[in-house]
Amino acid sequence: MQTIYDAKISDYKTISILGHCFDNKAMVHLAKHLPTAELVAIKKFNLDKIREDIELVESEIILTRQLSHPNIIPYITSFVAGPEVCVVSPLMAYGSCRDLLTRHFSEGLLEPAIILILKDVLSALIYIHKKGYIHRAIRASHILVSDTGQICLTGLRYACPIIKNGKWQRAIHSFPNSTEKNLNWLSPELLQQNLQGYSEKSDIYSIGMVICELANGSEPFAGMAKTLMLTEKVRGCTPQLLDRTTVPREETIECGGDTDISANVLDRRFGRDLHELVSLCFHWDVDMRPSASQLLSHSVFKAVKKAPPLPELLKPALPLSDRVGYDTEEMENFDALAKMSQLEIFSCEWDF
Amino acid sequence: MPLFGKSQKGPADVVKALKEAVNSLEKGDKKAEKAQEDVSKNLVLIKNMLYGTSDAEPQADIIVAQLAQELYNSNLLLLLIQNLNRIDFEGKKDVAQVFNNILRRQIGTRSPTVEYICTKPEILFTLMTGYEHQEIALNCGTMLRECARYEALAKIMLYSEDFYNFFRYVEVSTFDIASDAFSTFKELLTRHKILCADFLETNYDKVFSHYQRLLNSENYVTRRQSLKLLGELLLDRHNFTVMTRYISNPDNLKLMMNMLKERSRNIQFEAFHVFKVFVANPNKPKPILDILLRNQEKLVEFLIKFHTDRAEDEQFNDEKAYLIRQIKELKPIPGH
Numbered sequence: 001m002q003t004i005y006d007a008k009i010s011d012y013k014t015i016s017i018l019g020h021c022f023d024n025k026a027m028v029h030l031a032k033h034l035p036t037a038e039l040v041a042i043k044k045f046n047l048d049k050i051r052e053d054i055e056l057v058e059s060e061i062i063l064t065r066q067l068s069h070p071n072i073i074p075y076i077t078s079f080v081a082g083p084e085v086c087v088v089s090p091l092m093a094y095g096s097c098r099d100l101l102t103r104h105f106s107e108g109l110l111e112p113a114i115i116l117i118l119k120d121v122l123s124a125l126i127y128i129h130k131k132g133y134i135h136r137a138i139r140a141s142h143i144l145v146s147d148t149g150q151i152c153l154t155g156l157r158y159a160c161p162i163i164k165n166g167k168w169q170r171a172i173h174s175f176p177n178s179t180e181k182n183l184n185w186l187s188p189e190l191l192q193q194n195l196q197g198y199s200e201k202s203d204i205y206s207i208g209m210v211i212c213e214l215a216n217g218s219e220p221f222a223g224m225a226k227t228l229m230l231t232e233k234v235r236g237c238t239p240q241l242l243d244r245t246t247v248p249r250e251e252t253i254e255c256g257g258d259t260d261i262s263a264n265v266l267d268r269r270f271g272r273d274l275h276e277l278v279s280l281c282f283h284w285d286v287d288m289r290p291s292a293s294q295l296l297s298h299s300v301f302k303a304v305k306k307a308p309p310l311p312e313l314l315k316p317a318l319p320l321s322d323r324v325g326y327d328t329e330e331m332e333n334f335d336a337l338a339k340m341s342q343l344e345i346f347s348c349e350w351d352f
Numbered sequence: 353m354p355l356f357g358k359s360q361k362g363p364a365d366v367v368k369a370l371k372e373a374v375n376s377l378e379k380g381d382k383k384a385e386k387a388q389e390d391v392s393k394n395l396v397l398i399k400n401m402l403y404g405t406s407d408a409e410p411q412a413d414i415i416v417a418q419l420a421q422e423l424y425n426s427n428l429l430l431l432l433i434q435n436l437n438r439i440d441f442e443g444k445k446d447v448a449q450v451f452n453n454i455l456r457r458q459i460g461t462r463s464p465t466v467e468y469i470c471t472k473p474e475i476l477f478t479l480m481t482g483y484e485h486q487e488i489a490l491n492c493g494t495m496l497r498e499c500a501r502y503e504a505l506a507k508i509m510l511y512s513e514d515f516y517n518f519f520r521y522v523e524v525s526t527f528d529i530a531s532d533a534f535s536t537f538k539e540l541l542t543r544h545k546i547l548c549a550d551f552l553e554t555n556y557d558k559v560f561s562h563y564q565r566l567l568n569s570e571n572y573v574t575r576r577q578s579l580k581l582l583g584e585l586l587l588d589r590h591n592f593t594v595m596t597r598y599i600s601n602p603d604n605l606k607l608m609m610n611m612l613k614e615r616s617r618n619i620q621f622e623a624f625h626v627f628k629v630f631v632a633n634p635n636k637p638k639p640i641l642d643i644l645l646r647n648q649e650k651l652v653e654f655l656i657k658f659h660t661d662r663a664e665d666e667q668f669n670d671e672k673a674y675l676i677r678q679i680k681e682l683k684p685i686p687g688h
Contacts, residue, residue, distance in 0.1 A: 078527040
């Protein structure tokens with residue numbers, strides 16, 4: 001039987017800060033659920049910092065609560081504490097794939113790890129599409145990894161329903177709100193905002209971006225101006241998996257060796273299947289672009305059945321646990337700061 | 353290839369099968385597991401008839417019409433809603449999708465499902481009490497908001513005693529349910545302007561004594577949302593009578609003045625938009641004028657320092673300047 005998590009803050013003891021999300025308007029804390037001593041993650045949205053986007057927070061929570069899939073992060077409960085909305089979810093002890101890339105794999109994950117992650121993400125996506133939603137924010141920072149290597153998709157505040165006015169829409173035209181940070185992953189047909197609109201296939205394009213992100217370590221189109229990024233995409237230019245088949249050795253030598261690409265990248269080689277998968281995702285003709293379930297039946301996922309479990313492939317990264325120390329000092333500073341800010345109150349008294 | 357499983361069942365068969373399965377689920381007999389499976393399966397069949405799938409079009413109008421007729425005759429909509437908590441997770445959402453689609457059905461300008469529900473208001477009352485139960489609250493919410501789009505149905509809900517339960521639902525500890533209940537509550541109070549204005553006028557005392565509790569709620573979100581909605585209600589010209597009555601009560605002014613000083617900047621800001629109505633009123637009753645006069649200097653000083661960082665918000669700055677001017681120029685009524 002599932003543990004009952006109460007909707008009150010006094011049941012949780014905050015231990016440390018895990019990170020920020022939602023443009024720094026929300027903070028993720030590691031906490032202990034006191035009645036069970038279970039470690040959980042609590043995402044706290046400070047609504048006093050959020051003026052207009054409060055609906056995004058609401059819709060993310062309400063939508064996530066109505067989805068149930070092993071590869072979608074469950075929200076165990078949500079409640080209000082002071083000016084914050086707190087959302088409790090299971091601890092994803094490896095953090096997000098973006099965290100893994102930044103901290104341990106700046107040149108990308110190993111191929112079997114990428115494929116294992118992808119497999120779970122696609123399962124989640126099949127479910128989301130079947131339930132009539134387009135995710136619209138598939139990116140490494142929205143892919144979380146648990147201590148056992150279970151993958152959970154998150155970031156549903158940008159999702160939009162395919163069903164509108166009682167009908168299953170063939171094309172969607174609405175542009176997601178507050179999506180600046182996701183633009184690089186989004187499909188050209190979504191970004192162009194033309195009459196043809198876009199469909200759930202837009203998420204498949206983003207899957208292509210994520211494969212490149214996981215394989216190369218860097219965000220797609222990192223550092224490029226948004227307008228240029230859009231022009232590139234519309235011209236059909238896409239990132240690719242960097243390895244010795246895509247980065248010719250001579251070119252980098254001609255450049256005087258003054259390049260970001262390391263010898264390691266030049267020596268490695270991703271499987272032909274994975275290269276093919278990426279180009280399928282980026283297929284310009286939306287009708288030719290495979291659906292999530294078609295992608296999942298690609299041969300690349302058969303080979304990985306013999307792969308070691310994901311945590312093995314993620315070494316030297318270690319999952320956060322009771323044993324791995326976390327920075328409590330940061331938490332103390334944070335608490336002190338929070339107390340300070342409480343002192344600032346309007347001092348005048350009305351005369352009634 | 354047939355679209356739905358082995359044999360393509362007609363609407364009458366599917367509705368009959370679903371009803372039997374729900375009945376058996378309700379009884380909770382040994383066959384419950386099988387019943388659960390049948391409920392899910394038939395719900396998906398009906399959903400696909402209405403919506404189509406990503407690779408199949410919805411059924412022709414004639415089939416949908418037959419389906420709707422079967423649903424009305426069998427009383428299945430109410431039965432499904434009454435047993436919603438017994439249906440599995442995905443099935444609950446399918447019930448809501450089927451309900452919402454059937455509700456939108458139109459024949460010319462008529463909405464047959466709306467007419468049907470008017471004769472069976474239990475459907476609405478059962479949906480409203482859905483907010484009492486965690487596991488079905490959000491499903492009932494999506495159906496209720498769809499109902500609230502129709503004036504006839506909104507009227508039944510507003511004028512029912514159950515409406516006042518919303519003041520409790522919007523404050524429940526689970527955030528997603530409270531905030532869903534608030535959207536429904538807001539929809540009921542704002543969607544049909546004339547209906548809403550009439551309702552607020554006739555039930556002013558009862559509604560606003562309940563509303564006061566929301567404004568004083570311990571829950572930050574409830575306080576902020578209800579304050580924002582209050583501002584919207586008072587500034588809607590349809591609610592002129594209600595507004596006049598609200599801004600004549602000195603207790604309401606005191607509450608807003610205190611909320612101007614709340615810790616939360618967003619609450620201060622929303623309170624400002626209600627406070628301004630008191631000040632802008634050209635016919636201030638004496639008790640209101642007295643309070644403003646007693647605090648004349650403090651208010652001017654307070655407003656000058658109020659949210660000075662909103663430099664780009666022109667409308668806000670104009671309104672603020674206007675209020676400061678108005679308060680500075682306040683004079684006691686001669687002869688008092």
